[in-house]
Amino acid sequence: MTDDRTVPEHDVVPLLEPREGIPRVIQTAAELAEVTRAFANAEGPVAVDAERASGYRYSGRAYLVQLRRTGAGTALVDPVPCGDLSALDAVLADAEIVLHAASQDLPCLSELGFRPRSLFDTELAGRLLGYERVGLGTMVETILGLRLEKGHSAADWSTRPLPEDWLRYAALDVEVLIELRDVLSGQLEESGKLDWARQEFQAVLNAPTPQPRSDPWRRTSGIHKVRSLRGLAVVRELWQLRDSIAREADLAPGRVLADSAIVTAALESPRTTRTLTEISGFTGRSARRHLRDWLAAINKARMLREAQLPQPTGPGDGPPPANRWADRDPVAAKRLAAARAVVAALADEHRMPTENLLQPDAVRRLTWEPPEDVSDEAIAVRLRELGARPWQIELTAHPLAKALTRLESKGEI
Known part of the structure; x- marks a missing residue:
């Protein structure tokens, strides 16, 4: 969509250097205490970012934390030697913390003892305001007219x-984050969405920690190609061995052995190290170091009794994939189509993505097992049970109830 809130391309200015220069990296307790005092004595929101080593390391820990506050400037904290930010967290307990895509950084910040009580998420604000591209670099460029090097x-x-x-680069990531927050806050207020945003920000802070998956190996990319239970056992044994090696070495699992190699081994079931190395994924330096272990894992899977083989997954606790509804429950499929149309129309009216107006999982669960009474009140109760925020319920409960009632009155469900 054409957006009159964006800065013309010819007016964009490259942002090349932090205003106060590149800060020294905080690496000692004394330096961290100095930063903590400076931020405690400053005012206003605090811009925060964290850099991880995703794709390189097994853990999701932060390897650099950037902070900026008016009156304190920018701080770059190395959390390897300074792994406890609880004192900094304490002095900022009443401050609004500004993050971009907060759900990505909150877990690693929490590990360091930094847990915001008040949040402004610039990415989420951009979604609610209907910006088509909400990456930090794009938003800084289109809204503030400054180009970040990403x-x-x-x-x-x-x-x-x-x-x-x-x-x-790290210092510039928080250099203008507060300015971006101020512009977005003004646009949210002007559009009547500021309270919606506050509810969303609080929901991010209140989100429960995801529970570990019972069979994480089943998410191996390409596992759908493996049709036999014996092949699935090979995937499981190789995945678990790779996970152990990766955890011990603090390497991203894909750097130890690619998913594609695991799947190919499950399909071909090699019996010697020579045939194993004919699979391209096992020829890398890291994979070759454990050739005998990989082969032992494959042989272990080969020797399992039938009762020890992994079984096909049963139905989950939610509805089946939407593309199967027409066959499984045609009535539910009609309800889903009607509900999706309602949500899409409302999202278009309010200029935001449908998934931000109402979570797709909530729509599916509502229409797969709707309340017996499809009144506004009953729909509102069900949406609340499914985690919808008050503003979402206020916008969607009545139109959804109306659409489902219309289907019933026409005898279509």
């Missing part, structure tokens, strides 16, 4: 010492 976003931040250009 070339190091996928870098291995566990590298030590961190290169100067990486530190410049």
